[in-house]
Amino acid sequence: MNDQFIIETKDLRKNFISKSKGKKKIVEAVKGINLAVKKGEIYGFLGPNGAGKSTTQKMLSTILSPTSGEVRINGYDLAKQPQQIRQSIGYVSQAGGTDSMSTGMENLILQSLLYGLDKETAQKRALQFTDRFQMSSFADRLAVSYSGGQRRRLDLALGMIHHPSILLLDEPTVGLDPQSRAYLWDEIRNLKEEGITILLTTHYLDEADKLCDTVAIIDYGEIAAEGTPAKLKDDIGADSVLLGFGDINTSKKSGEILSKEIEAQGVKVEDKNVHLYIRNGERELPNILRLLDSNNLIVESISLSKPSLDDVFLKHTGRSLREDDK
């Protein structure tokens, strides 16, 4: 394995055995993931619900043992040196992990002490972090009374209070208002400036696009594509044209005709919509409309856009991430 990478996995797998109605069923949650995360980058897992994002992160954070595969984090072998890995990483789970019957301050201090910091440092850190995450006004209240956003801020502070060199964040901004999200993104970028490596999961396209240096598209426990957001979008090599029709029959028929007559890189029919990936979309648009018109197929809406990560997702998985969110 390579020194350049601070997190590396080789054929990482996790199977769960779930029992339903007395029958044992094997769920392959993670099916052979190879990761190579560079020191100091923001690496994002983008994928729909159930893709295996949390499962992968739990394995990296030492609390879930892999079914098979190798993991190296910060030079340590997960199977042999979990304790050293725990010292190197901070982990903020999807559920958070705030103790709601303690105050924010107590949560922060105990967390520091568990990482082996002395009392004085723990106290100082707790104050620093309440300040940094703008929690001073509520840090002395029991966490049970916090709003969702306040609680999420405390979750994140708990994950980084011991100054880890690697941060694993499971859906850090889920449920936050746009303002808090923007604020957290800035905070995550600041951490990167400090040299911290961040591995986050998200199902927000804009979060992956704007925040991450590298994005891995993960679906059904596998990485379907990986690269910088720009490169992933460039690889599509085409603009995306979305045509909306009145009913499914029309969209199907249009899809057939378009794939025959137009030189597109891809035509995908989804419900009443047809996605067309095409070079120089602006110039081709009139031809497309003329063709449909001459076949008496009525277009109800048209949009032309440069490729987004959703198009990347659609191309690699055959599904749209946006549809999943609905």
Next chain:
Amino acid sequence: MKALYETRLMFQRSLKHTVRNPIWVFLNLFQPLLYLFLFMPLLKSLGGVPGLPAGKTVQIFIPGLLVMLALFGSAFVGFGLVDEIRTGVIERFLVTPASRVAVIAGRVLKDVVVLLIQCILITLFSIPMGLSVNIEGFLMSLLLYAVIAIAMASMSYAFAIIFKSEDTLASTLNTIALPISLLSGIMLPLALAPLWIRDLSKANPFSYAVNASRALFSGDIGNKDVIIGFIIVILLAALTFWWAVRSLKKMAA
């Protein structure tokens, strides 16, 4: 050393929770108090039957009642753990380098403290009702209840970790706790029971604890029952504690 320090941290956290919400300490006292005021008077008129000498019913009943408090008071502590597993608090502790033993031990210690306070309160209530207390024996009996609390709390935590659900936990614990208390001679001396129940009770570790508790209250510290009772509950506590820690280590795997 490190594990001891972390156990203290976890203990302080749990104790703070209890101090903030002390209502449970007292709710748990409600049942034994009911037995004390509504059941014990019935026993009084029974005095004179085998195992229940006339005029000594209080002396026989209270030590058993305290064992029952230790059993039931500690049996349901797993509920709090289920909640903390669900909200990710336990997972957060497991990601730190802190000792897994400390995560369980800190909670169990808090349960022991709560139980000892309850036992002292019940004993104080019983003195006006005619209980005579031998100080040395009483202190020893507190130690016995502490060990019982460790055993029951650890078992409760092990089940909580394995089931991760309040419903399953509740029915499992009830299924276990009720026969244990019926077969330990807490309510009535087992001397009254038919032979087959007496035989069955020999398989119940807590029937020895009840015997030990009664011997201690009568000041008979060196009694064979005391030694046997202690040995049995200590072994049981060690086993269930080890089981709880092991379950925690395997929790997510």
